[in-house]
Amino acid sequence: xxxxxxxxxFNKFTDLxxxxxxxxxxxxxxxxxxxxxxxxxxxxxxGSTVRIMYIHVPSAWLALLTFFIMTLYSxxxxxxxxxxxFIVTSAVAPIGATFTLICxxxxxxxxxxxxxxxxxxxxxxxxxxxxxxxxxxxxxxxNSFTNINVAEKITAVFVIVGSINLPIIKFSVDWWNTLHQPxxxxxxxxxxxxxxxxxxxxxxxxxxxxxxxxxxxxxxxxEIYQRKxx
Amino acid sequence: MKTIxxxxxxxxxxxxxxxxxxxxxxxxxxxxxxxxxxxxxxIGANDDIFNQIGIGIIWTLILLTNNLTLRKFYQDxxxxxxxxxxxxxxxxxxLIVLIKIIVNWLVIQIPFFILIPISGFLLNIEFFNxxxxxxxxxxxxxxxxxxxxxxxxxxxxxxxxxxxxxxxxMILSIPVIIFSVGLINTSEESMGAQINILMGIMFLxxxxxxxxxxxxxxxxxxxx
Numbered sequence: 001x002x003x004x005x006x007x008x009x010f011n012k013f014t015d016l017x018x019x020x021x022x023x024x025x026x027x028x029x030x031x032x033x034x035x036x037x038x039x040x041x042x043x044x045x046x047g048s049t050v051r052i053m054y055i056h057v058p059s060a061w062l063a064l065l066t067f068f069i070m071t072l073y074s075x076x077x078x079x080x081x082x083x084x085x086f087i088v089t090s091a092v093a094p095i096g097a098t099f100t101l102i103c104x105x106x107x108x109x110x111x112x113x114x115x116x117x118x119x120x121x122x123x124x125x126x127x128x129x130x131x132x133x134x135x136x137x138x139x140x141x142x143n144s145f146t147n148i149n150v151a152e153k154i155t156a157v158f159v160i161v162g163s164i165n166l167p168i169i170k171f172s173v174d175w176w177n178t179l180h181q182p183x184x185x186x187x188x189x190x191x192x193x194x195x196x197x198x199x200x201x202x203x204x205x206x207x208x209x210x211x212x213x214x215x216x217x218x219x220x221x222x223e224i225y226q227r228k229x230x
Numbered sequence: 231m232k233t234i235x236x237x238x239x240x241x242x243x244x245x246x247x248x249x250x251x252x253x254x255x256x257x258x259x260x261x262x263x264x265x266x267x268x269x270x271x272x273i274g275a276n277d278d279i280f281n282q283i284g285i286g287i288i289w290t291l292i293l294l295t296n297n298l299t300l301r302k303f304y305q306d307x308x309x310x311x312x313x314x315x316x317x318x319x320x321x322x323x324x325l326i327v328l329i330k331i332i333v334n335w336l337v338i339q340i341p342f343f344i345l346i347p348i349s350g351f352l353l354n355i356e357f358f359n360x361x362x363x364x365x366x367x368x369x370x371x372x373x374x375x376x377x378x379x380x381x382x383x384x385x386x387x388x389x390x391x392x393x394x395x396x397x398x399x400m401i402l403s404i405p406v407i408i409f410s411v412g413l414i415n416t417s418e419e420s421m422g423a424q425i426n427i428l429m430g431i432m433f434l435x436x437x438x439x440x441x442x443x444x445x446x447x448x449x450x451x452x453x454x
Contacts, residue, residue: 078445130404137397141384144391150453154384157442158398161380168405 005082007224014217021217025210032207035200043197052110054200058208059102063131064166066096066212070138071163074156086152087227089159090142091219095212097135104128115179123172124180131169134162236319237329244333255337258298259345265291266349277354284355285363285414288346289407292367296378296403297396299338303330303382304447314451323444331372331379331439339371359414366410369428376439377402383446387453405431 003013036054043050070089077085107125108118119125138155145151173182193201248255269287273279280287307313316326346367350360381398388394409428416424 130401133397133401137394137401140391140394140397144388144394146389147387147453150387150449153449154446157445158384161402161438161442 005076005084007084007087010084011221011224014221018214018217021210021214025207025214028203028207028210032200032203035203040200041194041196046114049110049113050197052106053197054204056103056106056110057201058205059099059106060128061205062208062212063096063100063103063128064169065209066092066099067131067134067159067163067166070096070159071166074159078153078156078160086156087223088216088220089138089156090152091223092216093135093138093142095215095219097132097139099208099212100128100132100135104132120179122179123176124169127165127169127172130165134165138162233320236316236321237325239319240316240321240326240329241333244330244337248337254302255341258295258338259341261298262291262295262342262345263349263352265294266352270353280353281355281359284350284353285359285366286411287353288349288363289366289370289410291349292342292371292374293400293403293407295338296374297399299334300378300382300385300395300399303334303379304386304443305382308386308447308450313447323447324440327379327383327440327443327447331375334379335372335375339375342367342371362413365425366413366428369425369432370406370410373406373428373432373435374399374403376435377406379439380442380446383443383450386446386450 003009032054036051040051040054042048070092073085073088073092075085076082077089104125107128111120112118138159141158142151142155145154173180266287269291270280273283304313307316313323313326317323321329343364346363347360350363355363377399380402381395384398385395406428409424409431413421413424413428
């Protein structure tokens with residue numbers, strides 16, 4: 001497991017798995033898309049718009065997961081003085097911002113036919129919007145220092161402070177009365193979603209996670225290369 | 231004993247600087263009153279509307295005035311090396327941060343207890359609502375001071391992007407704003423719960439601020 005904290009071992013390990021990972025992610029994505037468009041039923045109330053869910057839910061999950069990983073690596077970088085933690089944090093932030101943006105945009109496309117508005121000031125929606133702003137501030141903060149050593153440490157501190165938002169997003173649908181529905185697949189043993197819809201959703205989640213992982217690995221490798229040859 | 235003496239000395243120094251630079255503080259308060267006026271002009275003088283959104287206006291302006299005080303926290307002391315001198319006199323950075331927070335709360339936030347009723351009368355807010363604003367400000371102002379301190383410590387070496395300090399203040403104070411302004415819309419029974427949440431946020435920030443700020447200040451002094 002040393003490849004998780006050591007840049008050289010990370011490079012060696014990911015040289016092996018990067019190409020298979022890319023092929024695997026493309027195959028899962030194609031299979032997932034086939035399931036989404038041809039092999040899953042229409043919802044009896046929402047009709048065909050339910051298919052937005054298969055993009056919306058995986059990107060929301062990845063937006064949260066990315067921030068969680070960033071928090072872990074920032075804490076490790078500050079506490080144990082592991083420089084690789086800062087590399088991961090700065091490389092992964094734009095990916096998380098993109099997934100949050102995808103989540104918000106698909107959510108508003110879904111909200112217009114179903115709720116009648118593009119946007120409501122609901123707890124879940126607002127907290128995800130705050131997550132997007134957090135990601136943007138992290139990116140800007142990293143670029144606003146001339147000294148890279150200061151920039152990455154200050155950013156790590158901000159990531160840890162900003163991670164207070166994560167449980168608020170996760171539990172906002174349970175704590176407040178929101179328009180957004182609570183999680184449907186929080187309990188895998190008895191999910192409150194039909195198996196014919198659960199199958200494409202899980203496939204798409206796996207595909208999105210693999211794509212995110214592949215992009216993250218490429219960005220981290222580029223970041224390591226950039227720091228070595230500065 | 232030596233520690234207590236140096237703490238008292240720092241307090242005296244801070245108050246002396248504030249006293250000699252008093253027009254600076256006064257212009258911050260003038261900004262607040264001008265902001266109330268601008269809100270009145272931009273919305274139009276309508277007492278019913280102001281009664282509802284007055285607390286929102288006042289809290290927004292408190293946040294903006296906090297943005298103005300961002301550079302007063304550590305920047306001057308950092309530039310002329312006073313922070314290092316404080317540290318050499320035997321105080322840890324965490325204690326210095328705590329002293330700075332207390333001083334800034336006394337100097338910048340206490341006068342708002344006079345300004346809030348004045349702006350309340352200007353906006354024709356009911357007496358009961360002014361009382362609620364008072365309670366929320368009493369609990370919320372330590373939080374905003376802590377947030378300003380975090381942002382000020384983070385941006386000590388930042389010479390490229392001046393807006394980011396204000397952005398950090400704004401995004402961290404969203405929960406404060408939500409629960410403070412939420413006080414006015416809740417029923418009598420659930421008001422206690424909201425106040426408890428605000429107090430929870432306050433103690434959380436009082437606990438983490440010295441730690442976060444001292445990390446940033448140490449880093450800035452090392453890399454200067």
